[in-house]
Amino acid sequence: MLAKPDQANQPKLLVDGLAKSYGPAVALKPTHLAVEPGEFLTLLGPSGSGKTTLLQMVSGLVAPTQGRLFIDGRDETQTPVHKRDIGLVFQHYALFPHLTVAENIGFPLKMRGLSSADIQKQVAGALEMVQLGHLAGRFPRELSGGQQQRVALARCFVYKPAIILMDEPLGALDKKLREHMQFEIKDLHRKTGATIIYVTHDQEEALALSDRICLMNHARVEQIGPPHEIYARPRTAFAADFIGISNIFRGRVECGADGATHLATASGRLRIDGDNLANDAEMALVVRPEHIELGSAGENEVRGNVAEIVYAGSETRLLVEVAADERVTVRVLPGKPLPKLGENITLSWKPEAAVLVTP
Ligand SMILES: Nc1ncnc2c1ncn2[C@@H]1O[C@H](COP(=O)(O)OP(=O)(O)O)[C@@H](O)[C@H]1O
Ligand SMILES: [Mg+2]
Structure with missing residues (x-):
């Protein structure tokens, strides 16, 4: 058990024994994890190791079988998805096809009832952040895969959620573009100070992006630590083999x-x-x-x-x-x-x- 979060120095996110089973199948064993404010934590592991399950429980899209979850010290285990202050970016961008780039990015702000002047200002800032100002009036179908994913990133970062969850957001892109987008994500993280939980099965991506890597295997955490520590001091043959x-x-x-x-x-x-x-x-x-x-x-x-x-x-x-x-x-x-x-x-x-x- 992790210590109960105290009021002053508490983690942004505390996963306290979250677990998930589907009938007899265990998707995630009881897991404990604390994520600090502004941290970039990557869930890394082979397919089927429980990464998406853990992320979905943090998002609220999947209900845990047991355990609790705290955001800023508040128990949010029962909070529905739309009431959690969380942004999501998935592999498939899910942009609204009938909205322009600017309208897509402005959508979450509109949902939150901001004035159109405020929306315009923030959308302009977000467009600049992902270098898409010149494409503000285009529709998603008129963009390349990489550009669409940048719009999805801007749409997520624009309303400054407390935590941003990304599940293999670059999985559909080719290697060169993926590497370029890694820099953009790192840059966005630096500029915004957002707390990010990022899922990938790509160890190079995890090493390049993360403050800490949470290595997962067989529905549990195998090892957690900064990239250099996991690389230099693996604790198991699996960890040594999976990274580098x-x-x-x-x-x-x-x-x-x-x-x-x-x-x-x-x-x-x-x-x-x-x-x-x-x-x-x-x-x-x-x-x-x-x-x-x-x-x-x-x-x-x-x-x-x-x-x-x-x-x-x-x-x-x-x-x-x-x-x-x-x-x-x-x-x-x-x-x-x-x-x-x-x-x-x-x-x-x-x-x-x-x-x-x-x-
Ligand atoms: N809705 C579901 N019903 C049954 N089993 C599931 C469901 N979702 C995930 N699983 C199982 O849980 C395990 C972990 O899945 P997942 O979290 O998606 O892994 P990862 O994201 O690491 O590839 C897998 O064995 C998967 O088959
Ligand atoms: Mg997954």
């Missing part, structure tokens, strides 16, 4: 009589450190490609044949077969010498570059 490229050596713990601990893996015995490791426990050692060096270093090393050399522009990736069906990815920066295909090489890393995780 990982080399994962699975094996069993061998506690030596001399106090030294090793992991017996298919690629050899690797030195590990850790408290309370049980002899014979299954664990995994994670080493990121950029931490692996070519050549011997004494202790933390494996040998294998170069199976693949992949040129990726800013780097070259080597795939080295260190055991049957086990390949290690190594990053080599431009200008560094490359081994030959099939060559038998030694790979090593510094002890502090390896992270011990549960398998």
Whole structure:
């Protein structure tokens, strides 16, 4: 249980044990989460991990099976969707086809009873924010996918909801446009200070945008933290594998009589450190490609044949077969010498570059 929110320093959003089942199927196990004012939190995870379910319960579109939800310290669990101060942006823009761009953006303001002078002013500001001033009079069908999504963003940001929820808002766009829109969303976040909960299954998008990532798997939170922490200190093999490229050596713990601990893996015995490791426990050692060096270093090393050399522009990736069906990815920066295909090489890393995780 999280502490009850106190009046002064309370989170914008507190998810207190929210859970959802559909009959016997568990869509989300009891989940606790606090989102700070102005934070950009991303729910990241594979398809079916419960991201949309959690977001929809925050929006009020889906009623929880159990748990409570607080916004600014108020219990809003029973508040209907239209009374929650929340903005939504989904993958499919759902603009009104019969309204112009300016009318679409002004719609939520009109619903809230603002004067037409105020609406005009705020719509102009929002149009400028997403650089669509010149298209104010167009209809949605006269816009590209990216432009339509920018209108949807402007329509959401314009009325300054307490919390903005976005469910894969860039999912329908091609890669280049998606990257461009990521910058726009980040920029909007900076300019408005909005609290944003963003859903994606794209780990690069999550790393690029978020203050914190809430990594989800099998209907629960796997790990939550700032992008650099989840990348550098994953707690499970799933987290290491889902975010970035990982080399994962699975094996069993061998506690030596001399106090030294090793992991017996298919690629050899690797030195590990850790408290309370049980002899014979299954664990995994994670080493990121950029931490692996070519050549011997004494202790933390494996040998294998170069199976693949992949040129990726800013780097070259080597795939080295260190055991049957086990390949290690190594990053080599431009200008560094490359081994030959099939060559038998030694790979090593510094002890502090390896992270011990549960398998
Ligand atoms: N209306 C529903 N009825 C039954 N099962 C559902 C419903 N909505 C979601 N689920 C199930 O809940 C799980 C989580 O779904 P969802 O939250 O949509 O995942 P994600 O957004 O991470 O892809 C999935 O197994 C999905 O099939
Ligand atoms: Mg979803």
